[in-house]
Amino acid sequence: MSDTAILTLRTMLANLDDAKKYQSLRDVMSTLPAPDLAAVFEDLPPEKLPVLFRLCPKDLAAEIFAELTPETQQDLIDGLTDKELKAVVDDLFVDDATDLVEEMPANVVKRILAQADPATRRMINELLKYPEDSAGGVMTTELMELRPDWTVSQAMAAIRKNGFDKETINNCYVTDRDRTLIGVVSLRALVLSKDPDNELIRDMMDDNVVSVSTTTDQEDVSQMFEKYGYLAIPVVDNEKRLVGIVTIDDAISIMQDEASEDIAKMNAMGPSDKPYFKQSMWELYKNRAPWLLFLMISSTFSSMVIRGYEDALAAVTVLTAYIPMLTDAGGNAGSQSTSTIIRGMAVGDIEPHDLPKILWREFRIAILCGGTLALCNFAKLIFLDGIAPPVAAVVCLTLICTVILSQLIGGLLPVVAEKLNFDPAVMASPLITTIVDTTTLLVYFNIARVLLRI
Incomplete structure (x- = not known):
């Protein structure tokens, strides 16, 4: 029923200037909940927002307004009269009014506060004293x-x-x-x-x-x-x-909001509270480019390691073919460990003082995982690739060591970040992969140098 009503409303809005079927619009809107109506508002051009808002049932108007993104709220406020704005502010719960004041530019805030009654202004100012990410910053004072x-x-x-x-x-x-x-x-x-x-x-x-x-x-x-x-x-x-x-x-x-922020950080992007299509190209660029630049520079350490072992690679060129497999396996293992620990910390299952138990647990899991990968890979190298047993032993031994180190690093870094008051999500997949790549290459070439005497 809701989807049909939304489709009907969108169709009517497309011909709003011609049809002028305001009563029909009002009837359709009265059948929809505030979040669905807010989604319709988000797709409207700014000049149509006040027209549709004035047709909203009075008891729904404030709820719809509270559901809108800050950008759409500002566009709507620009089209409302002072009397209409006062009615909206009066009907908003104080925490929603406070959020509105925090999001709006100074000129809009001045207009909002001018329309609020003295008691509402006093409560808004009181809530604004608390940090935005604290209980005081998100609470409402309207209770029984x-x-x-x-x-x-x-x-x-x-x-x-x-x-x-x-x-x-x-x-x-x-x-x-x-x-x-x-x-x-x-x-x-x-x-x-x-x-x-x-x-x-x-x-x-x-x-x-x-x-x-x-x-x-x-x-x-x-x-x-x-x-x-x-x-x-x-x-x-x-x-x-x-x-x-x-x-x-x-x-x-x-x-x-916290999940969106963590997902962004875990994928090496700056977090944003705006929907994708509400962000400008410049905002998306700023959120991504610094992290990409940092990770690119970090990856140069891997290149430095390879250049340092050029003689070993020249002596046994087949070693080069297995570098991508080893670094990928290490990165994947580290990412699995890190994601598990970050999730556990987010829901309160894991505390920083659990670090010794985490490392011991990850070590045992890594031996099982690394051993399984090494056995399967050894069979492939010998029977399918036709690689000499000493070289196969180097690759598989490196694989075991890489998985162990990767999972230990993946379990360690989020806890260390928490101890240092950093967001553990920063230590997720891209950064872990960069660290593990360098570590894997160092282990690989040193094992090769010892076992193959190169």
Whole structure:
């Protein structure tokens, strides 16, 4: 149903200037959720954005706006009147309004803040004080608070009166007079209370509340959602006073952003939070060229190693034919190890203090993998390639050593990066491959020199 409605909407928009079927557009839009409508907005030229936005059902307008990319938001803001912009800002949750202010240029920010009411401006400025990648930077202050001495009936009355503008009411947080967080109670528990007029909140609340500090890293917060299965996690300040909550939708966005950033770094590119077609050619160039240049320069070490062993290669020229196979095997083994460790660190399964266990485990795996590759390769070299046994022994022994070294390096570097406060993803495939290539060549030529006496 949704795909059909989106296709119908796109068709109508293509003839918007001629058809003027605004009521039909409104009817179609009312059947679509905000994320689907936002996807339609992203494909529109800037001059059509305000026209379609004005046709949005009022209760959907702010949700659609929050789903748009910053570039489309700016184009839309440029086409809205001050009154329309004020309506949007008033309907946005504070965390979404804060994100908007962080993304917009100064002239647009000035206009946004001018339309926001004083309370919203104050909350936006408060949230802007926290680091962007912290719990304080992603939290919302719109939550449902209850008092421990209230009855269930009083709590339900407060929820009915104030809950409409809250980010979520599934969990209500119990605080004392100075806003110290002392418990949490679910809406389910309140609704199912058997004696709502007499049962007190303090008697039914859970006082073992899992919370995070305003300075907790956002990635650590997102992992807590996965660990505990919560829909929201409260955020407290240094005095344990409740200042906000992080909701599951924010956690999902954090996970997506962190995954995108890690994928970019693991493939030797600068991360970007923009969709592919929203990035200019210049931005794509800047994200890729520095890493390509760095890796190209790093690869010259391999060339230096080969030049240093030209005499050995001249004496046994067949050795040259197996260099690509050995370096590829080493790079692949190192990449497997690195990717596994980075993933384990990302989900909290591996900590830096686990390094000795990691290296011992990777060493044993490498012996099994390297031995398997060496046996298969030895049979190929002897029976299919017709290579002399001493040369085959050099290649296969190098293969075992290469896999062992590669997996040890692959297990070591991400942990070292974490210890030095670097992103472990930087140590992924391209960089590992460059390091392993040089190491493999050194091992190869030294084994050849010893066994073949060259």
